[in-house]
Amino acid sequence: MPGYLDPGFDTLALHAGASPDPSTGARAVPIHLSTSFVFESSEQAASLFNLERAGHVYSRISNPTNAVLEQRISALEGGIGAIATASGQAALHLAIATLLDAGSHIVASSAIYGGSHNLLHYTLRRFGIETTFVAPSDLQAWRAALRPNTRLLFGETVGNPGLDVLDIAAVADIAHGAGVPLLVDSTLTSPWLLKPLEHGADLVYHSATKFLSGHGTVIGGLVVDGGSFDWQASGRFTQLSEAYAGFHDMVFTEESTVGAFLLRARREGLRDFGACMSPHTAWLILQGLETLPLRMARHMGNTEKVVEFLSAQAMVARVRHPMLASHPSHALAQRLLPRGAGSVFSFDLKGSRAQGAAFVDALKVFSHLANVGDCRSLVIHPASTTHFRMDDAALAAAGIAQGTIRLSIGLEDPADLIDDLRRALKAAEKAGG
């Protein structure tokens, strides 16, 4: 029943977690730029430290502005709570560090953000956590990669760079059959397009730097717990189901039947690793979230027009977007992402690396930079930037050609975006002689 007690997505994007400030009447969320919070008494201080009562102590652990953001993203994702972190990478690390020890194993999609791949493939290996990468659509490969020490399955809602859509329910079934959770990076879709928890994922995280903040101004991350995974029953997560000497011998699964992950992630992860979010950053992300539904609708409308335009151009060899019937994930996207499969996608120019560079250099509305999910349209030529050290074979293995261009479609007038692309295509054609 619509209304305050059963609000829709757009209402939650504006109101979840926030009410007028009781001390000032401020309607917008105040920015609580305070490292710490005064105790009412010594007795209250002790009980806050011992988790007997809930409240704010020190902004590395929690902060009132951050808490609004954490509640809001939880409401939008359908979770039980969230933790704001310094970046999306910090959110991924927090989730992994809370659940896995040295000697543990992850099965991950091979089509993930390069920064996540670096963490899993290189850095975590140094700490004794190994990862097996599998093609996201190959369900048999997910099953075959499971080991007795596997503790986590991980993928992105739409993969990088080809936008392979993750069959969340199917991969979640495999994870749950093995007694482990599924963690999903939902950065490129945002909850407006897809809520992974509704499809069986157990944990979701975002680089809030992208669509959630939406304006290319801040770095931040959010990890959301769906409260669905039974850590106790799994028997594989003694970090949560046995007494933790590092926090008063607390058994997190006894303290909270559904929220053990969040308890330990905040009480250990933020306390010890310290990758917390600035309250000012949280406020800017909240500003972005307030218009997320409006922005996402425009992102998708513009993307549809740009994809249609590019698909009809002679200089374009291939457009990789699941809205196209030619895309391998088209049917899955129709089912999981009826509002669209995101506004970050790539296409392949016919021609050389030099022509790709010429295309990028000719653009005026699109900004050439290494980010996505901005309100402004963005472009990057992987072969000459992020992947410039790779030879043709390595690029091909990564699904990248010499002429591959990645776009992040923003909120400008679509006619201006198409005009910009048309001029750049001509420049690329000329560069080919």
Add this chain to the structure above:
Amino acid sequence: MQILVQGHSTYCYTGGRPFDPQKPTALFIHGVLHDHSVWILQTRYLAHHGWNVLALDLPGHGRSAGEPPASVEQAADFVAELMQAAGLAKAALIGHSWGSLIALEAAARLKDCISHAALVGTAFPMRVSAALLEAAQNEPLKAIAMINQFSRSTLAPPPSVLGPGTWVDGASIALNKRILASNRQFNLLHRGFVACDRYDRGLAAIEELTCPLLFVLGQVDQMTPLKAAQGLIAHARARGQSVEVASVPVGHHEMAEAPEATLAALRGFLASRHQRSV
């Protein structure tokens, strides 16, 4: 800790402190599709402030084995047997919603063995609408959505059961689903609601009480509306019984949406009567 009661293992959360029957005991009883964890911000505090805490999972719920109680009276008998099995001569009973009726009935039966009875989010009669009963039986997930919509009162809850950043509504729904799934043999939602709906001994139980009563009521509670507890309160007062009433500015999620006010009410009630009752 696990206690063997009626031949079945019963889980009781002790608030992060060892079980110690030498201390005054506070025994917490949850409501329909809940478990011990709904009391986290009240039990943990009391356990670290002089109380021996037992927050149980009712039989057939969560971590407890056995057949789930089919009636308030059956559950009250279980509470009596639990106290006996745990070696407790006396305890304060604190119950929420269905658990408040169980606490009331158990207090009536156990008389001087009960030092205090605190009824949180209570009503008598605790009628459940036909539509909700029907949904509970045939579409429990729909019923869970309904009861959480009726239970919550704010989109901006304070730091709660998981600390700051808790989305109380989501946490409640997740717990309801988890507890529903914890028993494949019985529909715990429907069974609990039927037990609430059929309980008719509320006024009689009040008359049999020998302990002081506390009512903690949500001012905007749509599940057990404020007015629905007034009959019990008036009846107890008319009998000259000791009655305290604390109203908290929330709905039916008193412990999660108003953890501090709920704790303050319980703490004051238990402390003020402590000298006389133990």
